[in-house]
Amino acid sequence: MKTVAETLTAHRSIRQFKPDEIPQTIIDEVLHEAIMGTSSSGNLNSYSLIVTRDPERKRRLYELHSEQEFVLQAPLVITFCADWYRTRQWLELRGARDNFNNFLGYQVAANEAMLISQSVTLGFEARGYGICYMGTTLQAMQEIADYLNLPETCLPITTIVVGVPDEQPERRERLPMRAYIHDETYQEVSPSELEELYAAREESGWQRYMSMPHLRALCEEGGITSLAQMYTSPYKYDPDAYAATSQQVLEALRGRGFLPSTPGLSQTEE
Template identity: 70%
Template sequence: MQTVPEALAGHRSIRKYRPDPIPQAVINEVLHEAITGTSSSGNLNSYSVVLTREPGRKRRLYELHGEQEFVLQAPLVVTFCADWHRTRTWLRRRGARDNFGNLLGYHVGAFDAVLLSQSVSLGFEARGYGICYMGTTLNAMHEIAQFLSLPESCVPVTSIVVGVPDEAPGKRDRLPLRAFVHDETYRVPDEAELDDLYREREVRGWERYMADPRLRAKAEEGGITSLAQFYTSPYKYDPDRHAADSARIAAFLAEHGFLPEGTR
């Protein structure tokens, strides 16, 4: 069992897995430790987790998550949900005023669920398993909610795959610590400082992308010449796609009781 610093130092996003199943006792232990040891707003525990292991159901999640191969390879997919359905039902049954079916409620539930997801991830990694977060959860919130039979006021916010790693990728670079940490008040970097913060990242990130023949071909096809351009291209975080997805998410949250109808 690794310590927390060891697990953090060893973290990698794993995208290739062996088929070895994860014992149920290990899953239960990790979830128990995470749920009892993670902070929760008001101790209301406004989250739920859905475990998916059955191959046919994993295949459907593979489709909903953009057909990422590791979803099929990993033995376990964990979907973390912002869940006020349980609490709101309890409040109603006790004659209390209804609450949390609003934007603030969504934020609290989503943040609680993400806090829990990191504790769960550390728990698995400390035991030698690999994980990978899937931001594609947000792109398919409506479809994932339907597939997992989530009730009103319960929405998926992030997912991870878990399994025995079948690769050993290098650790991804981060910006220098000074890019993130501010004493007392936020200090906006000037252009020279910003260039200095991103200089090494731009070189390493671009080299990593160009080492992949498929990504290199896309960059050449799109006339992309920098990491920043690639990040906002149709091949990565497309602004047009993000605008459409943002509208879909707003409509979905309204449908599930977190926003007024018609909110965009």
């Protein structure tokens, strides 16, 4: 098994998988280690994991996740949920005051869902399996919640697919460390320093996109001439689409009891 350092440095997002099944003993080991070893606010562990292996159920998740083929290829899909329902049921059982059905509760639980997802990811990657995170979880948050029968104050935050890799992609570049690490307080950079920080990324990232004929054609048609323009173009992270998805996420939070159903009112005022 790889060390933590070896696992981190070997990480790649895998989007092609062999059909090999993952033994149940491995799944159990990884999930047990992750749950036992991941930090939690108040040790309340405000998350749940939905494990999907059934081919027909994976097909529906494939549809909800924008029909990404690797969802069908990978033998295992895990949906990580921000979940206060279990805790709130326990509070009620013991005659305690209700809580966590608010935005702060969502924020805490969402953070914990991401923490446990990374622990699970490291566990599988240390054993030689490949994973890929799916940002489409947020885009289809409400639909996935309905499909997985999630109760009140329980919402999907992220999803990973897991399996035996059938590709060896190049490691994605990162900005220089000084772009991320600030000493004592946040250090803003000058335009010239920003140019220097992004120089290598802009060259390699743009070359990668231009090596894909369909993206190259779209960029030429749309007048996209740089990596930055690509990132906020209709072909990547479209601001208009982001605004619409943001509204959908807010509606999902209201629908699952994390926000007041009437904007501007607190839950105690309704």
